[in-house]
Amino acid sequence: MDEFLLRALLAGLGVALVAGPLGAFVVWRRMAYFGDTLAHSALLGVALAYLLSIDLNLGVLITCVAVALILLALQRQQRLASDTLLGILAHTALSLGLVTLAFLETLRVDLMGFLFGDILAVGWRDVALIWAGGLVVLGALALLWRPLLAITVHEELAQVEGVPVVRVRLALTLLLAVVVALAMKVVGILLITSLLIIPAAAARRFSRTPEAMAALAALAGCLAVAGGLAGSLRLDTPAGPSVVVAAALLFALTGLVPRRG
Template sequence: MSWANAILDDFVMRAILAGIGLAFAAAPLGCFVVWRRMAYFGDATAHAAILGVALSLTFSVSIFMGVMGVALVMAFTVSTLSGRGFAMDTMLGVLAHSALAFGLVAASFLSGIRVDLMAYLFGDILSVMPRDLAVIWGGGALVVALLIWRWSALLTATLNPDLAYAEGVDPRREQMMLNVALAIVVAVAIKVVGALLITAMLIIPAAAARPLTSTPEVMALLAGGMACASVVGGIRAAWIFDTPTGPTIVCVVAGLFALSVTLGQLLARR
């Protein structure tokens, strides 16, 4: 079947819409992850998603709610323990891998429930159903609305915490806003790209847009455009080469990053 015919199939179109819904939310949020050097924090939150999946299946609740709940607990735990004698990277490493290990062990104890761990680790975008689309687009819209609402305050707190205090902005409150947005993105992304690839979709589009832009707003928009293009290109490449869809999407956006860095260096020399 040709790509032109395949794109008209319901499951392919749902996959594209799901990926674009995630890209619109993850890419602008990823800009703040890059600016604040929160990559490891995003990785820790994504790893904790597997524990959320296991708890959701154990207590028969929504996967979205379970993952988001565990992601929020991770965010609050990190915020509470930061500055109490623990190095941030060490603490995040301990929490990330502990949550992932406990999640995998908990999933092995689920009797009578078949758990496709590969789908949750690496995503299964081609199995997205209309109900999943509603969750992804609803969560994505909530994140975008939150970023638009707090954009100025978030930028100020990111650039200079002291200036933020002078302007009546609480940097810790803005950090918590970002943590909530990150938890929502992780919850909606686990079906699309899986826990191990969520951080890539947060960081790589933003990093790819950075060398080509001069303002935060343009960087966020360009990152979103690159992420959307990567989704469509990745799904098409996976269809042509019969490769795993989630990892292929990340490979495409990684290629865009390499191209962006090269182009940025050429422009700097000129």
């Protein structure tokens, strides 16, 4: 196997392994649009990182967290519905990112790479970052598993039972921001949400427990990455979108399998 292909596969699998379980929460908590908003803000993070000459991933992380905090503040006014606020934030952040990048004339930025991913161009450093970051996210998810599930089922009940709801919710947001930063190179900011929700949705039919659904979502993500990369290589199609298409095919196939249990 060519080394660039091995790197791509490792990077993709690393992202899929963490996007699966986290994506389960995105699906359970109906946060798909929220995930999309974080992903859209990532481009602004990239632009700011170039502007301030800081690490790209760090720039993305900080911007995502900032956008999440702004959203929280906006939600308190209770005049506009959350999906309206998300729409405003997502597209403002994306456009601000594009506008900021346009100001950086001297820089040649691979915009398509950021928007749709450039998994075949990842280096060993990226792979290491994805796996290290991914392990941290999975560890945090394991630690927070029960409180996260508890607030997903009923926030007020969880709070009465002593779960620090606001902190747990913030932690989930932070984990999502980390995954967005990690996944950007693989599928690009416009497609990150699909890696979160499609594998989780495909896993639902075969799961009787939340844990099984998280694990199966990780597996489905890995299959999509492998299948997408193979297809991309054979058919000479863009790798990021091919992975998403593979995930979608997998999801469609699960619809054909008779339901267990």
